[in-house]
Amino acid sequence: MTLELTAVSKRFGAFTALDQVSLRIPDGQLVALLGPSGSGKTTLLRILAGLETADQGLLAADRGRGQVGFVFQHYALFKHMSVFENVAFGLKVRPRRERPSRTGIRARVQAILDTVQLGWAGPRMPDQLSGGQRQRVALARALVTEPRVLLLDEPFGALDSQVRKDLRRWLRRLHDQTGVTTVFVTHDQEEALEVADRIVVLNRGRIEQDGTPQEVYERPASAFVYQFLGQVNRMQGRMRAGSLEVGGASLAVAEGGLAEGAEAAAYLRPHHLQVGLAAVPGSVPAFVRRLHQAGPFARVHLEAVHDGTELEAHLSQEALDALELRPGQVVYALPSRLDIFPGAPGPDYVI
Amino acid sequence: MAELARTEPRAVRVALTALALAFLGGFLVVPLAAVFAEALAQGWRVYLAALREPEAWAALRLTLEATLGAVLLNTSFGLAAAWLLGKFQFPGRRLLAVLIDLPFAVSPVVAGLMFMLVFGAQGWLGPWLIDRDIRIAFALPGIVLATTFVTFPFVARELAPVFQAQGGEQEEAARMLGASGWQTFWRVSLPGARWGLAYGVILCTARAMGEFGAVSVVSGHIRGLTNTLPLHVETLYNEYQFAAAFACASLLSLSALATVGLKAWAGRRRAAAMQTSRSAP
Numbered sequence A: 001m002t003l004e005l006t007a008v009s010k011r012f013g014a015f016t017a018l019d020q021v022s023l024r025i026p027d028g029q030l031v032a033l034l035g036p037s038g039s040g041k042t043t044l045l046r047i048l049a050g051l052e053t054a055d056q057g058l059l060a061a062d063r064g065r066g067q068v069g070f071v072f073q074h075y076a077l078f079k080h081m082s083v084f085e086n087v088a089f090g091l092k093v094r095p096r097r098e099r100p101s102r103t104g105i106r107a108r109v110q111a112i113l114d115t116v117q118l119g120w121a122g123p124r125m126p127d128q129l130s131g132g133q134r135q136r137v138a139l140a141r142a143l144v145t146e147p148r149v150l151l152l153d154e155p156f157g158a159l160d161s162q163v164r165k166d167l168r169r170w171l172r173r174l175h176d177q178t179g180v181t182t183v184f185v186t187h188d189q190e191e192a193l194e195v196a197d198r199i200v201v202l203n204r205g206r207i208e209q210d211g212t213p214q215e216v217y218e219r220p221a222s223a224f225v226y227q228f229l230g231q232v233n234r235m236q237g238r239m240r241a242g243s244l245e246v247g248g249a250s251l252a253v254a255e256g257g258l259a260e261g262a263e264a265a266a267y268l269r270p271h272h273l274q275v276g277l278a279a280v281p282g283s284v285p286a287f288v289r290r291l292h293q294a295g296p297f298a299r300v301h302l303e304a305v306h307d308g309t310e311l312e313a314h315l316s317q318e319a320l321d322a323l324e325l326r327p328g329q330v331v332y333a334l335p336s337r338l339d340i341f342p343g344a345p346g347p348d349y350v351i
Numbered sequence B: 001m002a003e004l005a006r007t008e009p010r011a012v013r014v015a016l017t018a019l020a021l022a023f024l025g026g027f028l029v030v031p032l033a034a035v036f037a038e039a040l041a042q043g044w045r046v047y048l049a050a051l052r053e054p055e056a057w058a059a060l061r062l063t064l065e066a067t068l069g070a071v072l073l074n075t076s077f078g079l080a081a082a083w084l085l086g087k088f089q090f091p092g093r094r095l096l097a098v099l100i101d102l103p104f105a106v107s108p109v110v111a112g113l114m115f116m117l118v119f120g121a122q123g124w125l126g127p128w129l130i131d132r133d134i135r136i137a138f139a140l141p142g143i144v145l146a147t148t149f150v151t152f153p154f155v156a157r158e159l160a161p162v163f164q165a166q167g168g169e170q171e172e173a174a175r176m177l178g179a180s181g182w183q184t185f186w187r188v189s190l191p192g193a194r195w196g197l198a199y200g201v202i203l204c205t206a207r208a209m210g211e212f213g214a215v216s217v218v219s220g221h222i223r224g225l226t227n228t229l230p231l232h233v234e235t236l237y238n239e240y241q242f243a244a245a246f247a248c249a250s251l252l253s254l255s256a257l258a259t260v261g262l263k264a265w266a267g268r269r270r271a272a273a274m275q276t277s278r279s280a281p
Helices: A041-049 A083-092 A102-115 A133-141 A162-176 A189-195 A211-220 A223-228 A317-323 B002-005 B010-039 B044-052 B054-087 B093-105 B108-119 B126-131 B140-150 B152-164 B169-176 B180-190 B194-210 B213-219 B229-238 B242-278
Strands: A001-013 A015-025 A032-034 A056-059 A070-071 A148-151 A179-188 A198-203 A204-213 A231-239 A243-246 A249-252 A265-268 A273-276 A284-292 A297-305 A310-315 A328-335 A341-342
Touching: A001 A041, A015 A041, A015 A056, A015 A204, A032 A189, A041 A070, A041 A148, A041 A179, A070 A133, A070 B213, A083 A102, A083 A133, A102 A133, A102 A179, A133 A162, A162 A179, A162 A189, A179 A189, A189 A211, A198 A211, A198 A223, A204 A211, A204 A223, A223 A231, A223 A265, A223 A341, A231 A249, A231 A310, A243 A265, A273 A310, A284 A310, A297 A317, A297 A328, B010 B180, B010 B242, B044 B054, B044 B242, B054 B093, B054 B140, B054 B152, B054 B180, B054 B194, B054 B229, B054 B242, B093 B152, B108 B140, B108 B213, B140 B194, B140 B213, B152 B180, B152 B194, B152 B242, B169 B180, B180 B194, B194 B242, B213 B229, B229 B242
Parallel strands: A032 A179, A032 A198, A070 A148, A148 A179
Antiparallel strands: A001 A015, A001 A056, A198 A204, A231 A243, A231 A265, A243 A249, A265 A341, A273 A328, A284 A297, A284 A328, A297 A310
């Protein structure tokens, strides 16, 4: 089922949770709504579910009985019912002529419990299960009615990191098998990048960027997206003669639009910062502060000589060995790719 | 807190414990034992004979009828009020909570008088009711009304915090699964709060059976007709029939002891239910 929102706004008292958000989710897509807390992502999901109503705007979705499956962050299992009764609930509340027979219900519940690898857990009570098992029961309960849309609110947020990784891969496989339109809310960029076909980044009730994981990671549309997805270096400076002056270097600005003397900042990923021993045009002189060589690549912590800006560069082990760096030494950091966004110093968001 | 308590000198602890036990013994255990001792003072035969009196039987039946009526009414009112208080925020919510507690603040005798002022022969509705031969004062309906008023807060007060602790997520989950409002209430909300309900009903029952003041005003003390068990005890006592009075009193005491046991049991289940509701599982 296709979901479509047009210019939807929602306020809670003085707080604007959503501000003129438009979004179209075609049938069969797996979409992540990504953003910090207070960005409006959960409100957006709850409006899609019909659990909240928008103050303004239009929602086009066919939300019949049991058409939309919803999974809550804290599972919201019925505590006084067994796992079997929890999963069977969506079938048992149907009007008599739409309800499967008792044996039909039993078979369907058992089949869906087997799918979530909890075939043995039917007679158990929810409080006898672990968090990951409870969340799988919640998924089974949402899926048993064969919904045409599955909505998940921070589904793995309350779980341990290993269980979380297993479950999100499982969710991806489930989507590949069933093809049901799926929207999940998360504040975990790694989760969004790994699971989703498409990421909608939200900030302060607005959509900052909407694209494939590769697009939002490689070509962030705003300073916020740069900072929220992945690691980033930020160098604050001022426009001078068509270039951005930062930390004693002059960085070429690809596009115009920034006035002479305007405050702006350069954003670049750590793997787009090359480290050399000789000054070249556009390079930033910096002290080597620390070296971390554990892991697939080496991380070099730098501090710009001119203004003390902290920078991080990711190099291959071979490149690092060739440089023979020592803490305290001065090197030249050369951005191989960067984006410049206007703005004064200060964080773009607070977690 | 436990650590703090242990720092008190031993003598202080022993003295305080002894004081508390002596107080409990003097004001609770000894009088209760005295009731049974007096009831059986002239032997089992007299005890059983006192309970077999037609008037005692009538009083017991009336007490049970009034209790049943009051508990049924207060369970339905209490469910509705607790649902409103526990699940919704609305203007006037605090006022409703205060109104529900009002019967605790009003003396039962005053409560009885209020009903007489409305339903009594000289009351506002008295002549109208007499014309239509509807008997409320000095009859079972009046006794049920007075008992209901006095015991009104119990179910609502015990149930509202349980509903509140449930939060709204289970109801939302039920709604997303296609359940109607009624299905959600009967299958999800109420079963989740059943121990809170049981606790409130037990307290309400106990208080209803023992109610004296309000019923004393509206019943008119007609022996064998509108005397409830507590009123019957008083009548017998005033007529110096001590063995019979205490025999009937012992019935009320037994029901009180049973209530204490039930209440402790339901209270534990209720606390456990609220615990699991609060902690994110």
